[in-house]
Amino acid sequence: MNAKYILAGLMTAGIAAWMASGSVIVAGSAQEATPRPPAERADANAAAFRVRTRKISAEDRGRTLTMRGRTRADALVNVAAETTARIAERPVERGWEVAAGDVLCELDKGVRAAQLARANAEMEKAQLEFDAATKLRGRGFESQTRVATTKAALDAAQASVAEAKEELARTTILAPISGVVQEPLGEIGATLGVGGICATILDADPIIVTGQVSERDIAAIDFGASAPVDLVTGESVTGTINYVSATADADTRTFTVELSVPNPDHALRDGVTAEAHIPLATVRAHRLSPGVLTLDDRGRIGVRTVDEENRVAFMPVKIAMQDTAGFWVTGLPDTVTIITVGQEYVIEGQTVDPVAESDDV
Template sequence: MKRSVLIAAGLAVAIVVWMASGHFSSGTDSTASQEASATSAPASAGSAPSLATEVTLKHYQAQDLAITRTWQGEVVPVQTFNLRLQTSGTVKMRHHEKGDTVRAGDPILTLDPADRLARKAQAEAELALRRQTLEANRALFKRGLLSDTQLKTDEALLAAAEAALEQINRELDYTVLRAPRDGVLTALTAEPGEAHVSGESVGTLIVTSPIRVTFGIPQQEIRQIRTGQAVEVKLADDTHLAGAITWIAPQAHDAMRTFEAEADIPVTEPVKLGQSATVTVKLGTVKAHKLSGALLNLAADGGLYVKAADSQNRVIRYPVELVQADPDGFWVSGLPEDVDLIVIGQGFVSAGDTVKPRRQAEPAT
């Protein structure tokens, strides 16, 4: 029995020693594993370094840009005349028809002058009689045979006869209706044989040269515009003309917030009125770059900027201001005269990043 107790005690000691040996061995392996992992981590990072982003650059150079403002307008006549008779009578002849082009002073229609010619003959006879009477009475007055009152009466009668003849001659002139200015007859209603009264409208004439273009100037641009400024006008029929601003309204339109304006345009050939027109005014010349809208970025403060690369291949951010918008691009200011802008890949880089640039191939010539 003593022997069996000794065997059991020996086995217990052996088990304890074995367990203790296994515990310390496991701890040593764990520490070694952690050290190996820590040692291998830098090696892994060093084996895959970060690469610079590839971008495409395009060289831009500033150009002289004529600053312009453009508005849409309409061609209207400078002046429209309502043709009215200045005396009564019966139409004897029409010298022109609706649609005819006339010159200032050309006869348009004539009233029958017969009754006025008869009255003119009477007035001329009366005037001749008054002159003879006054001449004879002056001789009598010098001889003391005629009173001063009678002589003054004869002088007054002569003046009245002269005025009557002048009135008849004026009425005879009025029997011919003449064009007040060069233009086109757009209406002529009086027909031969018809009786008309003084002041009656019998037609319309519009002045065709110069023409007038009416347009609206937005309130944001009104400070840049003044009367006398030269304008270029392109009509709907592709006619190109030049003129000057002649009038700007002192008050903006309540609803549109635009100022009505007019420009008079001299023309040598007839222009169809009522057609639309594009009015352009040049404000000066500045240095600017023309860019695609895809290159413009919106900053947090609402401004615009573009991305470029410097000589160290680092991304630079340039704030720009919009100068003018064209159908095929945007003109901006704020860039160096010569600059390399990122045209491909700009969405993947930020200011200060290092990039791997390549040049955009120039188009073949």
């Protein structure tokens, strides 16, 4: 029994000595286990959070607004008859190009020529009577009333001649504009009433590209600016902005914008889907990767930055445009240091340990 007590006492003394030494044997290796002083542990806990940063500078960046729309002809005119008559001739066919003043339809003149001849005869008679009355009045053989009566008859005869000439002229229907003849077309032998269509003329030079622009972007559109236009048919042309609506559509809150595209050979067609790439004013902007963007407590999108004293700040930004490399944003100082890694783990006013992306972490 004495030996057992002696062995237990030796083991107890050994354990106590091992604990007092501060050495720990782990897998055959010894590591220092002496705890650090409380002041040293407090300094370690108070060390600044390390973040990765990058200094960026603003660049002048041109912007482009893509407006989707369609083409339309500059004018589409239904040329109608102004009198009632049968179509005697139609010297044009659909698809033909005509110039202003070309004959589109010849209507049957009927008795119109005879009516003009009768009106001319009545005018000549009235002219003779007026001349005779005027001479007699000069000699004192005719009253002033008689002269006035013959003058009124002459005026009425002249008006009848003008009316007969106009009615006869209406039997020849002329093209009011240059363009391409389209349907509907009047057929030879058909009777046209007043307002009946003889032919339709499409004026596609210039061709108009029309589309809608949102109310957020309309202020940046410059009247008279040139813009490239891509058509779904494969053509690429250049147009000039010639119309910007002053009133928004009540339903969509968008504004109509039109571009004029020269089309002398009529190669561009009406009603084709088109995309106009309208240049906007140049802005000073920073290029950012989407990964550095974050939200503040108010839900605003922005970035966290570091100032010269290594304090964190949140700066809201506005996305001006997007390309394959990321976003271009406005709202930041010309040169600023942003946090690229760790921005989600720091708050405004916190002091951090910034490490530039070009430095070793």
